[in-house]
Amino acid sequence: MKENYVAKGFDSFWADETEPDLPPNGSYWNIGPGTQYFNVFPLFHTAAFYDGFRRDLKTRALILARDSYLGAQHNGAIFWSSDINANWDTLKRQVPTGINFVASGMPYWSTDIGGWQYLPAVHKPERTPLIAPSDARANVGGYDDYPELYVRWFEYGAFQPNFRSHGSRPQNEVWSYGKQAEPILEKYLKLRYELMPYIYSLAHGTHENGAPFMRGLFMDFGGDPKVVDVGDEYMFGPSLLVAPVVEQGVTSREVYLPAGTDWYNFWTNVRMHGGQTVTVAAPIDVIPLFVKAGSILPLGEAVESTNERQRVAKVKVYPGTDGDFELYRDDGTTYEYEKGKSELTQFHWSDGAKKLTRSGAKAEVVSEDGLVEVVGVGH
Template identity: 95%
Template sequence: MHKPERTPLIDPSDARANVGGYDDYPELYVRWFEYGAFQPNFRSHGSRPQNEVWSYGRQAEPILEKYLKLRYELMPYIYSLAHGTHENGAPFMRGLFMDFGDDPKVVDVGDEYMFGPSLLVAPVVEQGVTSREVYLPAGTDWYNFWTNERMHGGQTVMVAAPIDVIPLFVKAASILPLGEAVESTNERQRLAKVKVYPGADGEFELYRDDGTTYEYEQGKSELTRFHWSDRTKNLTRTGTKAEVVSEDGLVEVVGAGH
């Protein structure tokens, strides 16, 4: 009989038919799902009979739904990262040393990674824990994605990680385009918000094509270039005019007015 090392963070009792005697399997699946939302390919595989978001009990379902929706919200960012990889061959899920080569402390960090130029992801990989240490690379400030708290780089911080939270930080000077809620990538997704994390001048190139055909190989694609001036606190756009839900409230500057 499998016995978890610690008390499971997700009650398995209403998912017994799916998880059998593995009481910590719903917790494992939730943590894996959170981690999967920040990978180039997000696939809901598993060794249980069912792997839908409702298959692991009432406590797990809203957390899985949260990260499924977040993945779609981040799609304009992720798709643009994929375009960058297509153009230059560099991975957008990468070790910290690729972005912070001047910081010798990142060399031995094997349980954190950058997801594109903006997001630092620190998955929870221990059963039953609700916090973990995260090293924030030097040379920039960082924002806690969930709380918007700003911290200096070059330090290790203890971060709260309850079962519904994967530690996630945004590099200062990041421009994060976020899409409207959609049911699948078959839908045309407009920009709902552009979040700016101040601290230095920033750039982001938003890429778009039809998402279905190979017509992008004939140049049928769109590029919108965002530039953030930290001195003037102004975000400008050049190139193709991005399709947005509304211009009102489109730009959100994190920390503005605080």
């Protein structure tokens, strides 16, 4: 790897099949028989990459791996759900799959947005597609509802730890699925970048305590027995409740709002009480998304990529109770943070005083003027 890739400038790796192709019966490795040690292969495979990173490169290890085993999260590895089918049933099953996977101790997970497998030559949906396929035929063929499926999957993907699109389509850019789909995909691509200060800070929290930042409702609301079996919605960090739309042709869905807090509709700012199931409008350009009362969301300025230094453009506060958030910054590429070269800014919202205060490192902001927006109150 060092001779053929690192020496040529590559600084991250898609290890893909981090599992042995051979069946365990009849296999014998250095550590013992395959029937006994087959499952640990991904741990040692990713560790070989990680150890090489720490020895030969200054950049952080980043290894995209298909398989995992306990401990592989320490090897700079991120995972995905393999070569899945491109249909609505698969999309539906990805939501509980992701919740369960990250709960096993490996916080970085994603799907191939849109599915990996080749599309069927023809597919006619039961309902009229919400996005016309007519100007995307060269990419989707006769799969009439695929542009709609891809858009819904992309909306969901924007709220996964790893946000990545991959698959067998001839083209896979945001402009590849038709003129109706393009502005919606652009909207969620921009939203992902806007949320990056929040997301990167969540990643720091995961580094500190091991807890995933994508998690089932049972992790945050253990006192609410109604969340025990909820597998089609989840928390993305302490603030955002995500409820993906996973059925073709629908423009609304039911969402359970956990008890013990109020919730704000992210798109409309309407405030609702927890402990109830609500029916939420979900036109094709909207994924149901709620913000927990007391949340502080740092939002970044528009950037082309995370190679750019991104300043905080706005801090949105959702009142209803006191709240705290730690904004984390480092250089984003090296291990200098292990030497203390990082910054933490603490935000605190006092609901009684209706005031947001900052302490710690001085956050890099676009402008202090109009920086804070209190939802339902104003600036």
